[in-house]
Amino acid sequence: MVDWKDYAPFSGLLIFGNIENLILASQGAVAHVNPFILGGLSLIAVVIWLLLGTYGTKVAIKYADYIEIIGGLAIIILGLQSMMAILK
Numbered sequence: 874m875v876d877w878k879d880y881a882p883f884s885g886l887l888i889f890g891n892i893e894n895l896i897l898a899s900q901g902a903v904a905h906v907n908p909f910i911l912g913g914l915s916l917i918a919v920v921i922w923l924l925l926g927t928y929g930t931k932v933a934i935k936y937a938d939y940i941e942i943i944g945g946l947a948i949i950i951l952g953l954q955s956m957m958a959i960l961k
Contacts, residue, residue, distance in 0.1 A: 885944075889945055894918075
């Protein structure tokens, strides 16, 4: 049986990961990338993250705070990068 309390520290990553995926999709739209290729690559990335999250959680649980900080920083950087691309 899965104890969801073990996964609670990663709930922020789930939310921010979805936001990051939206940012990457908007960057692809601005860059006029083929939407089918972008969608396929996005699905591949989601499956890879699902597998890593499923099998790597037991190892990574002790580093949850660091992972959240790095994930949040990545989202801020990607957001700033997408805004800078629009301003050019």
